[in-house]
Every structure is written in C-alpha cells, then in structure tokens.
Amino acid sequence: MEENDYLLFFDKDPVDPELEDYFKNFNINIVQKSNLTAVQPMATLPTAILISWSLLKEQPDMLQTIYQSFQTPLIVIQEHRDEQSCVNLLEKGADDVLVKPLLPRELHARINAIHRRVTGMQSQMAEDKEVLKFANWRLYPSSRQVFDENHEELTLSAGEYDLLYAFIQQPHQVLTREFLSQITKHSDLGPLDRRIDVQISRLRHKIEPQAKKPGLIKTIRNEGYLFTANVLVLKESEL
Structure with a gap:
C-alpha cells in the first residue's frame, strides 16, 4: 500500500x-x-x-x-x-x-x-481484447485505435477508420465504391462524386510506405478497391 x-x-x-x-x-x-x-x-x-x-x-x-x-x-x-x-x-x-x-x-x-x-x-x-494485425499495423476494434510497429498511434478521421476497418474485414476482395460509400455514410454519392477516392487517397498516405505506388490498397479499374494485406486475428496477450 x-x-x-x-x-x-x-x-x-x-x-x-x-x-x-x-x-x-x-x-x-x-x-x-x-x-x-x-x-x-x-x-x-x-x-x-x-x-x-x-x-x-x-x-x-x-x-x-x-x-x-x-x-x-x-x-x-x-x-x-x-x-x-x-x-x-x-x-x-x-x-x-x-x-x-x-x-x-x-x-x-x-x-x-x-x-x-x-x-x-x-x-x-x-487479454481477451481482439487485435487485427496487418503489414506493420495493429488495429483494435474495441477502442477504434490503430498503432504502428513502434506502438505509435495513427491519427485517423472517423471516415478513414471506417474505410480501413471495412478493408480489413474483407481482405483480398474487391470492394465497390458504392459499398464503401455506404460504410462511410456517403450513400448519396453520384457516379461522378469523388469523395470516396479522396478518402482512400488520404488513407493511403497514412498507411502505405509509398502512397503514390500503393501496395496495400489497390485500385481495380472500373470495379473498386482491393486490400492486399494478410490479416491476422489475434488476442492482445498473443502479441
């Protein structure tokens, strides 16, 4: 005491x-x-x-x-x-x-x-807290936080976090712009609206080693976006 x-x-x-x-x-x-x-x-x-x-x-x-x-x-x-x-x-x-x-x-x-x-x-x-690990990043769904390999927290807007979480939940699958629009509450997007593309660009600058040559979030022409990283679902005690 x-x-x-x-x-x-x-x-x-x-x-x-x-x-x-x-x-x-x-x-x-x-x-x-x-x-x-x-x-x-x-x-x-x-x-x-x-x-x-x-x-x-x-x-x-x-x-x-x-x-x-x-x-x-x-x-x-x-x-x-x-x-x-x-x-x-x-x-x-x-x-x-x-x-x-x-x-x-x-x-x-x-x-x-x-x-x-x-x-x-x-x-x-x-110990039971779920952690989603991909590339050099760790995402904690319970607290909506993302950390790098040095345990430095990544600052994301609510929309950027929602996009990243959607990608992590469905890796190696093409996600359409319409689907991502619903995830980020932009369900009123028209075919020429570029708000999702802008958010994707911002997210790339935060998580990609080279944002101009993205390797984690790839653009699939006329289809949408593909998250290429392997995702491990772990418990915090396993890190």
Missing part, C-alpha cells in the same frame, strides 16, 4: 479506534465524513468507500451516484442484518454489505478480495 492510501468512511458515529489502529499498520488512514453531501471528485481514489446505512437510507440515490463515479470497492455498513435491504444494496452497486461492529481483519480481507476480483476481470478483458 502507498503512504497516502486511505479509507473514506461516511458515518455519523466516530470511527472505532481499534479499526484506525489496525489500518495504520498498513499505512492506510481512515478519513471520515459525517454526511454524503461531502462526496466530491477526488484527486486520489480511496482504497475503499464505506457508507453507513443510517446515512444512505436518507439519500438512497447516492449509492448509484457513488458507484458510477468512483471505481473503488464500495461497502455499506448496517447496524443490524436486514436481508432485503442487503439484497437491494448489492443490486444497486454495493460490492459488499457488513454489519457493525466491524472486525478489522475481516474488513481488510473483504476489501482485498474485491480488489483482486476487479483486477482479475480487468486483466482478463485486456
């Missing part, structure tokens, strides 16, 4: 000194607020947010607000076990519900368990 780690505890009652002493052993301070109106943007996220049910029941909508605003374990503290309110709290965003008196070691273990679960999910998402 970092020295500035802290638990944010919303409660009218004073914090149990035993709880404070325990967490100080781990360089975690407890910052107490006596009302939920004190919820504000934070420069440093707390290790966890604890909210007394006695405060929350007066402003039940605050649970959803805090859940959406702060990506940190959110634990509600009840005076007495109430199964129905416990279920409701968990459904509305609480990560856990505990009953006073709080046992320091149990609270710490539960906070760590939530952190492990969230970290594991984030790692799994990163």
Whole structure:
C-alpha cells in the first residue's frame, strides 16, 4: 500500500479506534465524513468507500451516484442484518454489505478480495481484447485505435477508420465504391462524386510506405478497391 492510501468512511458515529489502529499498520488512514453531501471528485481514489446505512437510507440515490463515479470497492455498513435491504444494496452497486461492529481483519480481507476480483476481470478483458494485425499495423476494434510497429498511434478521421476497418474485414476482395460509400455514410454519392477516392487517397498516405505506388490498397479499374494485406486475428496477450 502507498503512504497516502486511505479509507473514506461516511458515518455519523466516530470511527472505532481499534479499526484506525489496525489500518495504520498498513499505512492506510481512515478519513471520515459525517454526511454524503461531502462526496466530491477526488484527486486520489480511496482504497475503499464505506457508507453507513443510517446515512444512505436518507439519500438512497447516492449509492448509484457513488458507484458510477468512483471505481473503488464500495461497502455499506448496517447496524443490524436486514436481508432485503442487503439484497437491494448489492443490486444497486454495493460490492459488499457488513454489519457493525466491524472486525478489522475481516474488513481488510473483504476489501482485498474485491480488489483482486476487479483486477482479475480487468486483466482478463485486456487479454481477451481482439487485435487485427496487418503489414506493420495493429488495429483494435474495441477502442477504434490503430498503432504502428513502434506502438505509435495513427491519427485517423472517423471516415478513414471506417474505410480501413471495412478493408480489413474483407481482405483480398474487391470492394465497390458504392459499398464503401455506404460504410462511410456517403450513400448519396453520384457516379461522378469523388469523395470516396479522396478518402482512400488520404488513407493511403497514412498507411502505405509509398502512397503514390500503393501496395496495400489497390485500385481495380472500373470495379473498386482491393486490400492486399494478410490479416491476422489475434488476442492482445498473443502479441
């Protein structure tokens, strides 16, 4: 834990000194607020947010607000076990519900368990992220980003990205100008409209080693355009 780690505890009652002493052993301070109106943007996220049910029941909508605003374990503290309110709290965003008196070691273990679960999910998402690799480029569909072999991001307009993604999805196939017009929302193009050709030219200048002698996006006379690169579908963990 970092020295500035802290638990944010919303409660009218004073914090149990035993709880404070325990967490100080781990360089975690407890910052107490006596009302939920004190919820504000934070420069440093707390290790966890604890909210007394006695405060929350007066402003039940605050649970959803805090859940959406702060990506940190959110634990509600009840005076007495109430199964129905416990279920409701968990459904509305609480990560856990505990009953006073709080046992320091149990609270710490539960906070760590939530952190492990969230970290594991984030790692799994990163590992499962699809990457489309072609030539010296990598395209990430989930974030609409394209990177070169040095991991420098390529700046593309929305239309340029849509064109590139269409080509990558159908390599070694001739795509007509009409089809590409629909992809880029230019469905009103007439036979003499050159907007698609202009976008193709701009895209070539960004991804081709020699834009004047294109090798990735070839013009097929009287038919359309052909994407010549082989495309590998990978997971980020495989790179």
